[in-house]
Amino acid sequence: TQLLEQSPQFLSIQEGENLTVYCNSSSVFSSLQWYRQEPGEGPVLLVTVVTGGEVKKLKRLTFQFGDARKDSSLHITAAQPGDTGLYLCADASNDYKLSFGAGTTVTVRA
Amino acid sequence: NAGVMQNPRHLVRRRGQEARLRCSPMKGHSHVYWYRQLPEEGLKFMVYLQKENIIDESGMPKERFSAEFPKEGPSILRIQQVVRGDSAAYFCASSPWTGSGTGELFFGEGSRLTVL
Numbered sequence: 001t002q003l004l005e006q007s008p009q010f011l012s013i014q015e016g017e018n019l020t021v022y023c024n025s026s027s028v029f030s031s032l033q034w035y036r037q038e039p040g041e042g043p044v045l046l047v048t049v050v051t052g053g054e055v056k057k058l059k060r061l062t063f064q065f066g067d068a069r070k071d072s073s074l075h076i077t078a079a080q081p082g083d084t085g086l087y088l089c090a091d092a093s094n095d096y097k098l099s100f101g102a103g104t105t106v107t108v109r110a
Numbered sequence: 111n112a113g114v115m116q117n118p119r120h121l122v123r124r125r126g127q128e129a130r131l132r133c134s135p136m137k138g139h140s141h142v143y144w145y146r147q148l149p150e151e152g153l154k155f156m157v158y159l160q161k162e163n164i165i166d167e168s169g170m171p172k173e174r175f176s177a178e179f180p181k182e183g184p185s186i187l188r189i190q191q192v193v194r195g196d197s198a199a200y201f202c203a204s205s206p207w208t209g210s211g212t213g214e215l216f217f218g219e220g221s222r223l224t225v226l
Contacts, residue, residue, distance in 0.1 A: 043217050102151055
């Protein structure tokens with residue numbers, strides 16, 4: 001099982017600002033997922049990326065998968081308080097046995 | 111359409127007691143998974159079950175922990191003789207069978223166990 005490193009660990013920004021969080025591994029992902037987990041809730045799948053260089057957009061969220069498939073980033077444009085939460089990346093290469101990073105806690109201040 | 115239902119949401123136990131966590135999968139889902147989230151750590155896979163079968167328990171501690179998914183009723187994660195290190199959030203997820211894999215996992219809201 002490969003280790004996933006997420007950075008930064010914490011991020012606090014003002015409403016309207018942009019932010020980027022990162023997910024890195026020393027090994028290649030065949031499939032990587034991003035989740036958002038709100039306080040007291042379970043994680044909710046945002047996106048799955050499988051192809052090196054792939055870019056996916058979900059409203060104000062842009063997900064990028066590195067060419068070498070060892071890293072990924074999540075960029076949020078014009079963040080809103082509703083974007084507050086714990087953002088988790090997960091190696092989904094092994095079907096149901098997801099391997100999660102420790103996450104980035106994002107706080108968007110109104 | 112109800113999601114994955116877990117109960118209790120919060121459970122407090124003293125050291126040495128037993129904890130039972132229950133999970134009802136989404137309607138139409140036949141696969142259940144348990145994950146544990148320790149403070150400041152990512153979620154860790156524990157076990158994968160189908161009705162009356164344990165498919166993969168490679169993430170389960172060898173002692174004190176057991177899981178079942180009976181023909182009728184919810185899946186149960188049982189922790190015997192709890193210790194303080196068992197304090198964590200326990201998440202259940204379910205998925206359908208897609209024919210080519212287990213498909214997207216849908217997580218419940220979790221059961222938060224505190225051991226005093």
